[in-house]
Amino acid sequence: MQTASRTTARPLAGDFVVVTEKNRSPRINHVSWGRLEIEGRAEPYKDAKLFPGGSREWNWRETGTNHVPGIQQADVQELLDHGAKIIVLSRGMKECLEVPTETLEFLKKRQIEAHVLPTAEAAQLYNRLAETEWVGGLFHTTC
Template identity: 45%
Template sequence: MGSPETSVSWGTMRVGSQTYKDCKVWPGGSRTWDWRETGTNHHPGVQPADLEEVIKKGVKTLVIGRGMTESLQVPAATINYLKDQGVDPVVLQTEKAVKEYNSMASQGLNVGGVFHSTC
């Protein structure tokens, strides 16, 4: 299965027929990204534990949307974790991240994403 098309507006992520505030997407699926599961906050930001589920789906590239104003941090340790897992990280402002993710998905690439839809 391919990675589902995704769209964003402030506070809303749409993945196929599903609507989320923040979300995780992978080939064939998606779900809400609940920061409380891993204690994530804007600082220090995205933790490896936030990404494990998507990586286990076998993605080769993971796109991280840092929020509309890029308030969500992505520490070097998280980038290093992705690289150690053989996953190429792409970190962008969320609107740009969604555009890049959709471009990769439309090319049939094995791509996943985690997206923050506000700040």
């Protein structure tokens, strides 16, 4: 078994995978209105998808996401595809972004722990979880 500064064994297809610096979820360095700074990235995001091994801009147009009806199943599917076992969903600074029951049921059926919080609280929880878990997050930094 490989050793690393941060280790968490997770079964994957009968094997064990070790969370290392290379495949862990990136930390959030700063969050404020319209700005999400992620470790290892020079430019901030406005909205972002964070997952084990990386991050990218969260483009709502890709999945038809809008404040209402809110976060779509396709938005969280990408996080699962990257190996996230826990999902943190931010509803925005003023909690205007909805999270439909269907999206939460989609995660529950897959036995994925989900947390829905305002953005600042979501960022704090995400960073705590990222220390030891395979966590993914969707972060909306405005309303």
